[in-house]
Amino acid sequence: MEFIQMKYSEDLNILGRHLFSLAHAASGYHKVLEENRKLYNQVQDLKGSIRVYCRIRPFLPGQVSSSTVGCIDDGNITIITPSKSGKDGRKSFSFNKVFGPSSTQDEVFLDTQPLIRSVLDGYNVCIFAYGQTGSGKTFTMSGPKNMTEQTQGVNYRALGDLFNLAEKRKGTFVYDIAVQMIEIYNEQVRDLLISDGLNKRLEIRNNSQNGINVPDASLVRVASTMDVMELMNIGHRNRTVGATALNDRSSRSHSCLTVHVQGKDLTSGNIIRGCMHLVDLAGSERVDKSEVTGERLKEAQHINKSLSALGDVIASLAQKNAHVPYRNSKLTQLLQDSLGGQAKTLMFVHISPESDAVGETISTLKFAERVSTVELGAARLNKESGEVKELKEQISRLKTALQMKDSGSEQNITRNSEALNTKMPSPVFSNRRQGSCDLLPGQANFRQPMEDVGNIEVRPNPKLRQKKPSFDLQDLLASNDSPSWPDSNSRVNFQMGEERETVCGDWVDKVVVNNNHSLGDWEGDNTALPDFFYQRYHSGLRDEQQRPRFCSTNTDDSDDIDVATSDSSESDALWQFNVSSINSSVIQSGSKIKKPQTKIREASDTRTPSHSQIPSASRKASNGQNRSGRQPLSGSDSRRLSSNGRHSGTK
């Protein structure tokens, strides 16, 4: 008996040891898997592959359906097609990361954070959300309608994080951060931060130095999370949103928040520039399922067409074709640098778990797998040494001087030699040196010197060109005559906002702010205005005595996307951008006319042909609920009638 007991405990011990070594091996296996994934990601980074994170939306309240998501294992996901059995019914996909339905916004952001942070190191970054309508793109990028701090999306967190990091680095770097927000609606690019109510079409331009950009979109400097919140609210209010059978607050446009960052290394004087696009694409949809007609149908067709163009671009890039059809849509033009350039690009692919969406889910994931095979090459660091910058400025000043000499306006410079002889410091950095690093929300419209902003196009405008003078300039121009300067009391229709802007003199080419105050009005209490404002003002008027305003749009399309090879290499030629006041924007956007709360749920059998790679929306649930389980648009849902009469709503 004793012998049996001994044998038994010995066997138990052996079993225990086996179990222990098995557990050890299993944990080792998981460590190896994790390590492999990290190495895989590093290789992907080195190749510059587009990263793809997949996110699965949870079932929404009231939804009754079985999930198509079979198994999630770090970067792998298996989709089960209920109507098929065995192997045919299971499809596995592999991505850099898969976030299950219970993943929080915090977890999603944590994995995105390193990429976002590289903007501060001078990299261009693009994060875009893709997926069928109602799959959670806006939720990931911005957050839900009733947002709390926990449910804030990538956009808010990204900017908050950039501010925090910039603050931590302030002993070694000073950063300036400015944002633009645009949407592509029915193949038109529009400013979401408009403050003047004019919803004019914007152009996407290409510039050899700064890449793809939308120079006429409002560029607003931000210095705190509060600034960002206000701006985003404005942007979201202005974004075109409408109700369909599949999503009661469906984005009817692609939106793009662009963050421009410029940093100055205080030790070396090096300048780094980074630019980040945060793109919330409109969802692909099958119009027979979204039941749209009229305006909504037109929107859906535009959405599907542009997503189809995106599919074509991805296919060309994946196959390493010599020709990539970027020009087939505004969306692909805008994303050109991020898809084919030297940016770090991440796509969030979203899927819905419902079984009736399985067709769209599989085609979405196939598309996403293809995206992950696109190799962009190593991302490029946008860094410029202080000396190079200085030399570029010198060259530019000399070029400007020569142009002015040619245009016969030299005398202005000579007569005002005293004022111009002082080389003006960059207002941004002079402020910083004085320790006023952050702007108050009301000061967010601080204008940027052109070379102090990220990838914004340089648009040479000889008429307005008035650069920082140097002794070279004096030598060059001393012998010339020039026409006299206009009277400083000339009344011009200079548009100013409610708040006075900290005008940064000779860098500003274009001012679009609210209200019609003449300069005379404005001069009434202008004791705080810097001298260089007047220099700028005069220089702007010198050749156009009664120039009505500074905000005239440069109609020179010489370096429009269609002539993508044109080169504007002068680093400090005048930039044209709108600098909007947050407050004035708030006022404007707040004054929009609200559309009567009507619901658009029109039946249609029409189908929009779309690219095979682009998934379409799934069928409306037979129980009368829409597919995503959302209730029909309630009367309280705020919808807007935009200035051009389109329906839009608060997303």
Ligand SMILES: Nc1ncnc2c1ncn2[C@@H]1O[C@H](COP(=O)(O)OP(=O)(O)OP(=O)(O)O)[C@@H](O)[C@H]1O
């Ligand atoms: N991860 C999530 N957790 C909880 N709710 C979510 C999640 N993702 C999405 N939702 C909810 O699902 C609904 C649809 O999401 P959302 O509007 O973000 O989809 P979308 O892909 O942007 O749609 P569309 O393309 O039509 O604009 C919203 O009510 C949103 O709050």
